[in-house]
Amino acid sequence: MPMDPADLADRLGRWSAGRGPLYLLLAARLRRLVDEGELHPGTRLPPDRALASALAVGRGTVVAAYEQLRTEGRIVRRQGSGTRVAGPSRPGPQETTGAPVFLHLLEPQADDVILLACAAPAEPPPILLTAYERALSQLATVTGDIGYHPSGHPHLRRAVADHYTRRGVPTDPERVLVTNGGQQALSLLARAFVEPGGPVLVEAPTYPGALEAFHERAAALRTLPTGLDGFEAAVRTPSRRPELAYLVSTHHNPTGSVLPPLARRRLAVAAATADVPLIDDEVLAHLGFPGRRTPPPLAMYSDTVITVGSLSKSVWGGLRIGWIRATRPVIDRLARLRAVHDLGGNFPAQLAAAELLPRLETLCQDMAADRRARHDHLRAELARHLPQWQAPPVTGGQTLWVRLPHGDGDSFAQTALRHGVAVLPGSGLDASGGSREFIRIHFLATPDVLTEAVRRLATAWQAYGGGHDRGDPAPAPRSMAV
Structure with missing residues (x-):
């Protein structure tokens, strides 16, 4: 039996008090109930008409x-069986989970599963241990400091500011806010700039963690091709101007593309002219292959660009250090918002990060040849075992954006998982509803692990129906189980 519509209406509370289309406001409140576990996986939701009557809204809402x-994977709708909260009511590989797609990347898998879905260094580099040794020596001398720094430790804010100044973007420490990783930075920016139902421009495809941050704010996502191509036309009408725009300009996640300098200038100037806050996600910016220079941040072309950085991809994911570079009024606003939820970050980690930042580009350059070798090895293995897959080369970053010759990434990801490899289906990275024929895989694993992963993927592809010609019917799509 579905849950009582009146009971769900009570749980929803005053969901309609906000700006934007009613359906987005309702979706935001339902999303929160699902993500916070108040609506358990497998729960059957009320029928459309019954819930609409209980909420006194139109059925279309x-x-x-x-x-x-x-489309976010939080509920499942099947004709004849109603609408259920996504997730297994009992264990089984055919069911789905109720967590957002971004969280699937972080959930533990069986020991024998090769994880090619979440891209980050697998272990801390020796230089991080040295940085912590120096940080602990500094910590031993601290006096008169209770350790609460909502905007970040002064040493780290200075180190981040100097980092941008060296890259040709003069920066004062007061224009830097330290966060617990790049994901918290995006969440803070979404809270600061996006009202429920407010339009946000994103690339299609793009980083799934950013989509989750904007979904949490019930944003109305509007998409443009990679590089926000067509941005000037999209913001020309004041009534359709977005509240925020977001892109990954360098070693784009997931395609690996790099925005050329002229396009950077035009985009930054257009955003400033239209008064649209523009986020330049630079988390992957320093991961170019040998001989590739790190392009300048978009902030070089417009002082109003908001830059997000992090050490999670270049150093180690367990070092939860990120930052936002913006104008002082924006930083002050974000600092007040951050203090409501968190009075500061990890003190020793920030001291260690301050030691690391002057050496960041050298560290990335030292690892660049190894990353390129692993990239080349993965592509060679794919070409040998799965020649019908399209896996274009990239010039940096950590991932390949692979196009399947038929079928869809969601259902193939389930098959791959049953054969011991976790990959990320493209649909979860595309707010336009596209990219279903893609999967994202990373090349950070060792060559022997990548070889075994491709062997398993080839076996999974045969089981999926990979021997069929393009004209043959593809296997029926199923929900992602990772």
Whole structure:
């Protein structure tokens, strides 16, 4: 039996008090109930008409809200069996989970599963241990400091500012806010700039963690091709001007593309002219292959660009250090917002990060040849065992954006998982509803692990129906199980 519509209406509370289309506001409140576990996986939700009657809204509002959550993977709608919160009511590989797609990357898998979905260094480099040794020596001399620094430790804010100044973007420490990783930086920016139902421009495809941050704010996502191509036309009409725009300009996640200097200038100037806050996600900016210079941040071309950085991809994911570079009024606003939720970050980690930052580019350069070798090895193995897959080369970053010759990434990812490899289906990275024929895989593993991963993927592809010609029917799509 579905849950009582009146009971769900009570749990939703005052969801309609906000700006934006009603269906997005309703979807935001339902999303929160699902993500916080108040609506358990397998729970059958009320029918469209029944919930609409209980909420005194049109049926179309409920239908659109349900559809929004279905595309996010939070609910499942099947004719004849109603609408259920996504996730297994009992264990089984055929079911889905109720967590957002971004969280699937972080959940532990069986010991024998090769994880090619979440891209980050697998162990801390020796230079991080040295940085912590120096940080602990400094910590031993601290007096008169209770350790609360909502904007970040002064040493680290200075180190981040100097980092940008060396790259040709003069920066004062007051224009830097330290965060617990790049993901917290995106969440803070979404809270600061996006009202429920507010339009946000994103690339299609793009980083899934950014999509989750904007979904949490019930943003109305509007998409443009990689590089935000067409941005000037998209913001020309004041009534359709977005509240925020987001892109990964360097070693784009997931395609690996790099925005050329002229396009950077045009985009930054257009955003400033239209008064649209533009986020330049630079988390992958320093991961170019040998001989590739790190392009300048978009902030070089416009002082209003908001730059996000992090050490999670270049050093180690367990070092939860990120930052935001922006104008002082924006930093002050974000600092007040951050203090409501968190009075500061990890003190020793920030001291260690301050030691690391002057050496960041050298560290990345030292690892560049190894990353390129692993990239080349993975592509060679794919070409040998799966020649019908399209895996274009990249000039840096950590991932390949692979196009399947038929079928869809969601259902193939399930098959791959049953054969011991976790990959990321493209649909979860594309707010336009596209990229279903893609998967994202990383090349950070050792060559022997990558070889075994491709062997398993080839076996999974045969089981999936990889021997069929393009004209043959593809296997029926199923929800992602990772």
